Amino acid sequence: MTPQGNLMVLAPVTAGRESELRTLLASMNREPGVVDPDNALVPFRRLERVHFARFVILDDRTLDDITIYGLPRVDYPLTVAFIADFDGPQNSFIDDLVRVAGSGLSRIFACCGFTGGDLQSWMNQHRVKPAANYVNTVGRTMLQVREEAALRDFICTYLRGAGAPVVAKMSPSQIHQSLRELVKSSGIKLTPPAPTPIGWRISQLINFITGLLFIPLAIVLLPILIPLGIIYLIILRKHETTDAEVDRRAAPDIQRRLAEIEDHDVTNQFSALGTLKPGWFRLLTISLALTVINWIARHIFTHGHLGRVQTIHFARWIYLNDKKRLYFASNYDGSLDSYMDDFINKVGFGLNLVFSSGIGYPRTNYLVFDGAKDEQKFKRYIRRHQLPTEVWYDAHPGRTAVDLARNTRIREGLERSSMSDAKTREWLQLF
Amino acid sequence: MPSAVDKSDVQGLVRTGYNDMIEARFHAVTIVDVTAARAWLQSVLGRVNNSLTKDEGGDPAQSERALQLAFSWSGLQKLGVPASTAEGFSLEFQSGMGGEANRSRRLGDVGGDAPERWEWGGPNNAADLVVMIYKIENLAAWEEEVQGPLWSQAFRVIASLDTSHLDNDIEPFGFKDGLSQPKVDWTLSRKAKSEEFDFGNLITAGEFLLGYPNEYDKLTERPTVTESEDPKRILTPAEGESGRRDFGLNGTYLVFRDLTQDVRGLWQFLDKQSAGDRDARMKLGALAVGRTTKGDPLVPLSDQPIAGIGPKEEKDNRFTYDSDPTGTRCPIGAHIRRTNPRVADMPSDTKGFLKRALRILGWGAPRPNDDLVSSVRFHRILRRGREYGPELKPDDAVKQTAPDGIPRGLRFICLNANITRQFEFVQQAWSMGTKFAGLTEQSDPLLGNRIAINGCLTTATFTVPQQTGLARCVEGVPQFVALRGGGYFFLPSIRALRYIASLTPSS
Numbered sequence: 001m002t003p004q005g006n007l008m009v010l011a012p013v014t015a016g017r018e019s020e021l022r023t024l025l026a027s028m029n030r031e032p033g034v035v036d037p038d039n040a041l042v043p044f045r046r047l048e049r050v051h052f053a054r055f056v057i058l059d060d061r062t063l064d065d066i067t068i069y070g071l072p073r074v075d076y077p078l079t080v081a082f083i084a085d086f087d088g089p090q091n092s093f094i095d096d097l098v099r100v101a102g103s104g105l106s107r108i109f110a111c112c113g114f115t116g117g118d119l120q121s122w123m124n125q126h127r128v129k130p131a132a133n134y135v136n137t138v139g140r141t142m143l144q145v146r147e148e149a150a151l152r153d154f155i156c157t158y159l160r161g162a163g164a165p166v167v168a169k170m171s172p173s174q175i176h177q178s179l180r181e182l183v184k185s186s187g188i189k190l191t192p193p194a195p196t197p198i199g200w201r202i203s204q205l206i207n208f209i210t211g212l213l214f215i216p217l218a219i220v221l222l223p224i225l226i227p228l229g230i231i232y233l234i235i236l237r238k239h240e241t242t243d244a245e246v247d248r249r250a251a252p253d254i255q256r257r258l259a260e261i262e263d264h265d266v267t268n269q270f271s272a273l274g275t276l277k278p279g280w281f282r283l284l285t286i287s288l289a290l291t292v293i294n295w296i297a298r299h300i301f302t303h304g305h306l307g308r309v310q311t312i313h314f315a316r317w318i319y320l321n322d323k324k325r326l327y328f329a330s331n332y333d334g335s336l337d338s339y340m341d342d343f344i345n346k347v348g349f350g351l352n353l354v355f356s357s358g359i360g361y362p363r364t365n366y367l368v369f370d371g372a373k374d375e376q377k378f379k380r381y382i383r384r385h386q387l388p389t390e391v392w393y394d395a396h397p398g399r400t401a402v403d404l405a406r407n408t409r410i411r412e413g414l415e416r417s418s419m420s421d422a423k424t425r426e427w428l429q430l431f
Numbered sequence: 432m433p434s435a436v437d438k439s440d441v442q443g444l445v446r447t448g449y450n451d452m453i454e455a456r457f458h459a460v461t462i463v464d465v466t467a468a469r470a471w472l473q474s475v476l477g478r479v480n481n482s483l484t485k486d487e488g489g490d491p492a493q494s495e496r497a498l499q500l501a502f503s504w505s506g507l508q509k510l511g512v513p514a515s516t517a518e519g520f521s522l523e524f525q526s527g528m529g530g531e532a533n534r535s536r537r538l539g540d541v542g543g544d545a546p547e548r549w550e551w552g553g554p555n556n557a558a559d560l561v562v563m564i565y566k567i568e569n570l571a572a573w574e575e576e577v578q579g580p581l582w583s584q585a586f587r588v589i590a591s592l593d594t595s596h597l598d599n600d601i602e603p604f605g606f607k608d609g610l611s612q613p614k615v616d617w618t619l620s621r622k623a624k625s626e627e628f629d630f631g632n633l634i635t636a637g638e639f640l641l642g643y644p645n646e647y648d649k650l651t652e653r654p655t656v657t658e659s660e661d662p663k664r665i666l667t668p669a670e671g672e673s674g675r676r677d678f679g680l681n682g683t684y685l686v687f688r689d690l691t692q693d694v695r696g697l698w699q700f701l702d703k704q705s706a707g708d709r710d711a712r713m714k715l716g717a718l719a720v721g722r723t724t725k726g727d728p729l730v731p732l733s734d735q736p737i738a739g740i741g742p743k744e745e746k747d748n749r750f751t752y753d754s755d756p757t758g759t760r761c762p763i764g765a766h767i768r769r770t771n772p773r774v775a776d777m778p779s780d781t782k783g784f785l786k787r788a789l790r791i792l793g794w795g796a797p798r799p800n801d802d803l804v805s806s807v808r809f810h811r812i813l814r815r816g817r818e819y820g821p822e823l824k825p826d827d828a829v830k831q832t833a834p835d836g837i838p839r840g841l842r843f844i845c846l847n848a849n850i851t852r853q854f855e856f857v858q859q860a861w862s863m864g865t866k867f868a869g870l871t872e873q874s875d876p877l878l879g880n881r882i883a884i885n886g887c888l889t890t891a892t893f894t895v896p897q898q899t900g901l902a903r904c905v906e907g908v909p910q911f912v913a914l915r916g917g918g919y920f921f922l923p924s925i926r927a928l929r930y931i932a933s934l935t936p937s938s
Contacts, residue, residue, distance in 0.1 A: 159901065172900040172901075252522075255522065259533035260532065266884065307792055307793045373647060374647070398885050405799065425898070429902060
C-alpha cells in the first residue's frame with residue numbers, strides 16, 4: 001500500500017508582482033474555475049501521482065476583525081500557496097514536479113522571491129506542514145482510482161450493451177464468474193498494491209502508540225486533570241460569553257467571484273483563511289483540537305468517512321504567521337451550500353471545536369454546542385472567510401468519493417474467486 | 432414571539448393552492464409607470480386574499496376568488512422599497528433565478544433551459560411582479576375587476592400564463608399530484624430540536640414564513656426598514672432588531688418555474704422500454720415517479736404514525752423508505768424519493784446510546800450508502816403550482832404518431848423561507864444531482880436535463896434495483912421537462928403590501 005503525501009509551498013508575493021502572478025495563474029485556466037490539465041505552466045495531467053492540486057492567493061479580507069479585541073489590524077504580507085495531494089513520498093514528488101513543470105513553476109515563483117537556481121531546494125525551504133491532515137481513503141492511489149474506474153466503466157458498458165442478453169438468464173454466481181473471465185480476457189489492468197513502505201509503518205505505529213499512551217497517562221493524572229479541567233471550563237465559559245461575533249455578509253463582488261469558479265465539476269475546492277482569537281487560551285484550545293483531529297484522521301478515519309461525512313476527498317488545516325492565523329483547504333463533493341448543510345447537520349460539533357478559535361465565529365457553548373447550528377450566521381462566516389482558489393486540478397473529474405469507494409468494492413468482489421449468494425447479489429447491485 | 436401566526440396578515444397561497452378555484456391565470460408583468468403601478472396596488476389591496484378561512488373569520492368572498500401578488504427584487508426597487516432591505520433580502524432573491532451562471536449550473540438550467548432562452552424571466556424579459564388570479568368560475572370578469580383601468584398604464588405584460596385543471600388532481604403526465612406537502616406549524620407549537628431521530632412532516636412555520644423560528648430554531652434573515660422609513664407605522668416592530676420595522680414578517684419567497692412537459696415523449700419512451708406492453712409501461716412509469724398514476728406509494732405504509740400526517744393523508748403519506756433501503760420496491764432515484772427522501776437527522780435504526788455514539792462517528796451502518804442523505808426537514812417546500820394544457824391520457828399519448836403541438840406542462844410554484852437551503856437544495860442536490868444517494872450517471876427520471884458531465888459516461892440512465900442482483904438499467908432517457916421561464920419572487924404579507932402601496936416616490 002502506498003500512502004498519500006501532501007505538499008504545501010507557501011511564499012510571499014513580491015511587492016508589485018501580484019497582478020503578474022494573477023495573470024500567470026489565470027493563464028492555466030480554460031475559463032475561471034476550469035483548469036486546462038495540459039496548460040503550459042504546470043501540466044497537471046502529466047503528474048500522474050496527483051489527486052488534487054491548487055494555487056491560491058491568501059488574501060485575507062477580514063483583517064480588520066481583530067479590532068473587536070481592541071488590537072490593531074495587522075497587515076500580513078500577501079502570500080501564495082501551492083498545494084498538492086499525491087501518492088508516495090514528498091521528496092520524489094518534488095523531483096517529479098521540477099522535472100515536469102520546472103520552468104512553469106519557476107515563472108510563477110519568480111513572482112514570490114524565487115530568483116533562479118535550485119528550484120527543488122527553494123520549494124523545500126518554503127514547505128509548510130499541516131497542523132492536521134485528512135485523507136478520505138489512505139492508500140488508494142491514483143493508479144488504483146484510474147484502473148478501478150476503467151474497470152467499472154468497462155463492466156457497466158458491457159452489461160448495458162452486448163452483455164445484457166448474455167447475463168439475462170444467468171444466476172448471480174454465474175454472472176460473477178463470467179465477468180471475471182471477461183475482465184481477465186479484456187486486458188484490463190488491475191495492478192496489485194505496492195508493498196507498504198516500512199518507514200511509514202513504523203512512524204504510524206509510533207504515532208498511534210504515543211496517542212494511546214495519553215489514555216493511561218490521563219487516568220494517572222486524573223487528580224490533577226479534574227481541577228485543571230474545571231479551571232479550563234470556567235475560562236472557556238468566560239470567553240464564550242464575551243467573545244464577539246462578526247456577522248456580516250461577504251462583499252457581493254467576492255461572492256460572485258467565488259460562485260463563478262464553483263460547480264463546474266461534481267467535486268469542488270474550498271479554501272478559507274482567518275485570524276485566530278488572541279491570547280494563550282484559544283491557542284491552547286486549537287492546538288489540542290488539531291492535534292487530536294490529526295491523530296484521529298491518521299489512525300481512525302482512514303477509510304471513506306470523516307465522522308458521518310463521506311464527501312471529503314482531502315482536507316487540511318495549516319497555521320500561518322506563528323499560529324496567528326489558520327488556513328483550511330478541502331476538496332469535497334457537491335456544492336458549497338450542500339457541503340455546509342452536511343457539515344452543520346452531521347459534524348457541527350467538530351466544526352465548532354476548531355473554528356470557534358477563529359475571530360468572529362458564531363457563539364458556541366461548551367466548545368462543541370451551538371456555533372455552526374446557527375446556520376445562516378455560520379454560512380455567512382464561511383463565505384466571508386472563503387478565498388477564491390485561482391487554479392484547481394481534480395485528477396478524476398466526475399467521480400465522487402462515494403464513486404471511488406464503489407469502484408473499489410467492485411474490484412474487490414471481482415477479485416474474489418467465489419462469494420456467498422447474498423454477497424454476490426449485493427455485489428451485482430453495485431452496477 | 433406571538434402564540435400563533437396571524438393568518439389575516441399572510442397571503443392565502445401559503446395556506447392553500449386554491450384547488451377549489453378551478454380557473455386561474457398568472458400574469459408576469461414589468462412596471463412601466465411606477466405611479467400608476469402604486470395606484471393600481473392601492474386599488475387592489477382589499478382584494479388580496481389572506482390565509483383566514485370563512486370559519487376563522489375570513490371574508491366569505493375569499494372562498495370564491497383570489498388575488499395574490501409576488502414581487503421580484505427589481506419590482507420592489509422600482510416601487511421604492513428602501514434600499515436597506517437589501518441587507519435582509521437573501522442574495523439569491525436579489526440575483527434572481529436566472530441571474531448568475533453558477534446558479535444556472537447548479538439548478539440544471541443550462542443548454543436549452545438556460546435563462547437567455549426563456550420566454551419570460553430571463554435577462555431580456557425579466558418580470559417585476561407576478562399577479563396570480565383565481566376564481567371558481569368566470570375568471571374573465573374577476574380578472575377585469577382586478578386589472579381595472581390602471582393596468583395597461585402601469586404594466587407591460589411579459590407573459591399571461593393560462594392554467595388548466597385536470598380531473599382527479601393529476602398533472603399532465605397523468606400522475607396524481609400534490610399528495611405530499613409539509614404540514615405548516617401555524618400554531619407555533621413545534622420547537623425544533625437540535626437532532627431529530629424520527630422523520631416528521633410537521634415543519635416549523637419559519638421554514639415557510641419569515642419572522643418565525645425555523646428548523647434550526649433560528650429566525651431566517653429577513654428585510655426590515657427603519658422607523659423613519661415607515662412614517663405611517665404600517666409595519667410592526669421587528670423582533671430582535673430594535674429601531675426597525677418588519678417588512679419580511681409573514682412574507683415568504685416564491686419560486687416560479689414555468690415548465691413544459693413532453694407527455695407524448697414520456698409515454699412513448701416508457702412504451703418502447705416495455706416492448707409495447709401496457710402493464711409494463713404503467714409499471715415502469717410508476718417506478719420512475721415513485722407512485723402509481725393513482726398516487727399509491729410503492730412501499731408499504733409504516734405501522735408507526737408520522738408526526739404531521741393526519742388520518743386523511745395516511746393512505747397516501749404514512750410511509751418512509753426504511754423498509755426499502757436498496758430501492759428494490761421504490762428505486763432510490765424515483766422522482767418522489769429524490770425530492771423527499773423521508774429521513775430524519777440520523778439513519779432510522781439509530782436507537783440506544785451505543786448505536787447513537789457509533790453513528791455520530793459514522794460507523795455501524797448496515798450498507799455503505801445508508802447515511803448519504805439525511806435531515807429532510809431542512810429541505811421542504813410548499814408546492815403551489817398549476818398545470819396547463821388539456822389532458823393527454825397515457826394510452827392516447829402512446830398512440831399519437833406526431834406531436835399535436837399543444838403545449839402542456841406545469842406552472843411550478845413553491846414557497847419557502849430560504850430559497851438556497853430549500854428549493855435550490857432539492858432541485859440541485861436531490862433532483863438534478865447525478866450523484867444523489869450514491870447513484871451515478873442519472874438525474875431525476877422526470878425532471879433531469881441529461882446534460883453531459885465531464886468524466887461520466889452518461890447522465891441519461893435510470894436504474895431500477897432488483898432483489899436478484901443486477902439492476903435493470905433504463906438507458907438513453909430523454910429530457911421530458913423543459914424550463915421556459917420563471918424567477919424568484921417575494922410574496923409579501925398583507926401589511927407589507929399596504930406598505931409598498933403607501934410608498935411615496937421620494938421616500
